[in-house]
Amino acid sequence: MDAFTTHTGRAVPLRRSNVDTDQIIPAVWLKQVSRTGFEKGLFSAWREDPSFILNNPAYQGASILLSGPDFGTGSSREHAVWALQQYGFRVVIAARFGDIFRNNSTKMGLLPVILPAEVVERLQAAAEADPTVEITVDLAEREVRLGSESWSFEIDDYTRWRLMEGLDDIGLTLRHADDVAVYENGRQPWLPTTV
Amino acid sequence: MGRTLAEKVWEQHVVRRADGEPDLLYIDLHLIHEVTSPQAFDGLRMAGRKVRRPDLTIATEDHNVPTVLGPISDPVSRTQVETLRKNAAEFGIRLHPMGDAGQGVVHIIGPQFGLTQPGMTIVCGDSHTSTHGAFGGIAFGIGTSEVEHVLATQTLPAYRPKTMAIEVKGELPVGVTAKDLILAIIAKIGTGGGQGYIVEYRGEAIRKLSMEGRMTVCNMSIEAGARAGMIAPDETTFAYLKGRPHAPSGDAWDAAVEYWKSLRTDDDAVFDKVVEIDASTLTPFVTWGTNPGQGAPLGSAVPSPEEFADPIERSAAERALEYMGLTAGTPLNEIPVDTVFVGSCTNGRLEDLRAAADILRGRKVVTRTLIVPGSMQVKKAAEEEGLDQVFKDAGAEWREAGCSMCLGMNPDTLKPGERSASTSNRNFEGRQGKGGRTHLVSPQVAAATAVTGKLTAPAALA
Numbered sequence: 121m122d123a124f125t126t127h128t129g130r131a132v133p134l135r136r137s138n139v140d141t142d143q144i145i146p147a148v149w150l151k152q153v154s155r156t157g158f159e160k161g162l163f164s165a166w167r168e169d170p171s172f173i174l175n176n177p178a179y180q181g182a183s184i185l186l187s188g189p190d191f192g193t194g195s196s197r198e199h200a201v202w203a204l205q206q207y208g209f210r211v212v213i214a215a216r217f218g219d220i221f222r223n224n225s226t227k228m229g230l231l232p233v234i235l236p237a238e239v240v241e242r243l244q245a246a247a248e249a250d251p252t253v254e255i256t257v258d259l260a261e262r263e264v265r266l267g268s269e270s271w272s273f274e275i276d277d278y279t280r281w282r283l284m285e286g287l288d289d290i291g292l293t294l295r296h297a298d299d300v301a302v303y304e305n306g307r308q309p310w311l312p313t314t315v
Numbered sequence: 316m317g318r319t320l321a322e323k324v325w326e327q328h329v330v331r332r333a334d335g336e337p338d339l340l341y342i343d344l345h346l347i348h349e350v351t352s353p354q355a356f357d358g359l360r361m362a363g364r365k366v367r368r369p370d371l372t373i374a375t376e377d378h379n380v381p382t383v384l385g386p387i388s389d390p391v392s393r394t395q396v397e398t399l400r401k402n403a404a405e406f407g408i409r410l411h412p413m414g415d416a417g418q419g420v421v422h423i424i425g426p427q428f429g430l431t432q433p434g435m436t437i438v439c440g441d442s443h444t445s446t447h448g449a450f451g452g453i454a455f456g457i458g459t460s461e462v463e464h465v466l467a468t469q470t471l472p473a474y475r476p477k478t479m480a481i482e483v484k485g486e487l488p489v490g491v492t493a494k495d496l497i498l499a500i501i502a503k504i505g506t507g508g509g510q511g512y513i514v515e516y517r518g519e520a521i522r523k524l525s526m527e528g529r530m531t532v533c534n535m536s537i538e539a540g541a542r543a544g545m546i547a548p549d550e551t552t553f554a555y556l557k558g559r560p561h562a563p564s565g566d567a568w569d570a571a572v573e574y575w576k577s578l579r580t581d582d583d584a585v586f587d588k589v590v591e592i593d594a595s596t597l598t599p600f601v602t603w604g605t606n607p608g609q610g611a612p613l614g615s616a617v618p619s620p621e622e623f624a625d626p627i628e629r630s631a632a633e634r635a636l637e638y639m640g641l642t643a644g645t646p647l648n649e650i651p652v653d654t655v656f657v658g659s660c661t662n663g664r665l666e667d668l669r670a671a672a673d674i675l676r677g678r679k680v681v682t683r684t685l686i687v688p689g690s691m692q693v694k695k696a697a698e699e700e701g702l703d704q705v706f707k708d709a710g711a712e713w714r715e716a717g718c719s720m721c722l723g724m725n726p727d728t729l730k731p732g733e734r735s736a737s738t739s740n741r742n743f744e745g746r747q748g749k750g751g752r753t754h755l756v757s758p759q760v761a762a763a764t765a766v767t768g769k770l771t772a773p774a775a776l777a
């Protein structure tokens with residue numbers, strides 16, 4: 121996972137709510153067994169509409185997605201995160217996220233930022249008025265900045281630290297393998313096995 | 316102060332707790348399917364890691380499988396299924412492949428084998444893992460990175476979600492099902508209403524549900540945004556489990572039941588949030604829009620976007636009506652349907668098939684109607700009761716087990732513009748095939764709709 125400290129980039133205003141993961145990447149794209157090539161599937165049904173915001177050349181190269189509330193609801197497919205990252209997004213800002221999507225994002229180093237709906241609306245309006253405007257997302261300061269304005273956001277200390285260090289969760293857990301072994305010895309005897 | 320059911324189960328599984336860190340949670344059962352696992356196994360291989368507990372892991376093929384006999388014709392789907400077979404063999408994981416008597420949708424086979432038991436932690440790279448919470452455990456969906464984590468460590472770092480009680484007062488009227496109840500709950504609290512919570516469904520109407528009905532309710536917890544849904548175990552739960560292949564037996568059974576009986580929310584426990592709903596006022600419920608919260612009683616009409624005070628909900632409704640090709644004010648029971656689908660992990664169990672058969676017996680369908688058992692065992696049981704013949708006599712298609720038309724990943728799909736009444740759980744744009752339009756319904760409404768060709772409540776059939 122790439123470390124994330126601070127990021128400055130242009131933003132795409134996606135004025136939709138309930139952007140479920142079936143929209144972010146439709147099921148037909150999930151048949152791949154590799155981890156790459158998912159950028160082609162990103163919003164693939166919506167991208168067929170020439171007026172869809174990602175088809176607007178003014179937003180090419182943007183790296184921050186500004187969405188309506190309830191982004192990433194629905195299916196647990198981590199492919200949604202891969203598709204966003206492989207397309208070039210580093211941050212998604214919304215008022216609410218699906219829980220599993222948010223978890224998946226932080227495992228992969230895509231930063232989900234929760235800001236009040238009015239603030240997201242303010243950022244969307246700014247990106248619509250001037251697609252070249254740059255937004256800074258500062259994880260160290262837990263702050264989003266636009267020109268002279270700034271808004272703080274919440275993220276728990278542990279996730280922030282992991283993202284800033286770019287640490288792999290599995291490696292961290294394996295340091296506690298002894299605790300796991302102790303726990304395993306005390307499990308209730310009737311619990312099922314699959315053998 | 317007392318503890319909630321969710322807190323009890325969570326605490327029982329904490330391997331390690333440290334200040335400022337998520338709890339490290341032990342996972343009792345890990346379910347695997349072909350779609351969300353290949354990259355996780357690749358990760359293990361690249362890091363030279365093994366599966367810590369293959370004996371707590373089980374795999375099935377479900378999302379990609381065709382529901383007619385024969386091989387998978389789509390080469391990409393086939394590769395994905397073959398990849399699962401290779402991975403299961405390499406890492407020593409029990410797999411139920413296509414054609415196997417134990418194969419089926421991942422959330423159907425766990426309970427069916429008796430692997431899903433009260434008080435367990437269960438995960439799967441699939442959001443409808445919440446289904447298993449019907450037995451009184453904590454069960455939730457995870458992404459592929461977490462699948463890899465569980466394979467490697469049999470644990471997950473996680474913060475305990477907040478707790479929500481959904482108190483379902485009164486009794487469900489005759490003809491109103493668990494599916495209608497959960498659709499009404501989602502419409503009430505919204506698709507984001509459960510975000511950050513484990514929901515415990517409680518109350519008289521819940522206690523009266525069969526295990527199948529409870530699974531239907533817990534299955535769609537994710538559609539209300541919740542991390543998990545659960546129901547305290549009781550005699551209904553124990554009766555369902557007794558004698559299943561992986562349920563405890565003999566003295567172990569008695570010990571287990573004694574412990575399971577402690578798995579209930581203490582009277583003085585406090586939930587972070589409580590929602591109440593009166594079951595006795597409910598009627599058959601269907602969705603009209605493109606998220607599961609956009610639903611209404613079947614006896615009502617397509618709402619007008621103006622009815623929504625919130626501008627975001629209003630624009631979502633406008634967009635949904637456009638996508639669905641619906642006009643505000645149209646009575647829901649006049650909406651014509653091209654295809655009916657009965658199946659999925661929401662409503663693909665024997666009880667669901669019986670309910671559909673009761674309506675189709677002696678009648679004819681006028682739409683393309685797919686009846687897809689959730690597992691090979693459900694299929695066998697249904698055939699032993701002659702349900703397959705009822706469906707065939709009515710003109711419906713009786714299929715092999717799989718996810719089928721629940722999602723557009725296998726050959727069972729809608730064509731652009733086609734409209735379905737579906738017993739599955741998601742009415743998202745394109746979920747059942749690009750451009751397809753989905754109305755979520757109960758098995759009873761699905762069957763009645765197949766008979767008339769319009770969204771129909773069973774009570775309206777002559």
Ligand code: SF4
Nearest residue numbers: 443659660718721722
């Ligand atoms: S039946 Fe549908 S919701 Fe259930 S596991 Fe399969 S695709 Fe997912």
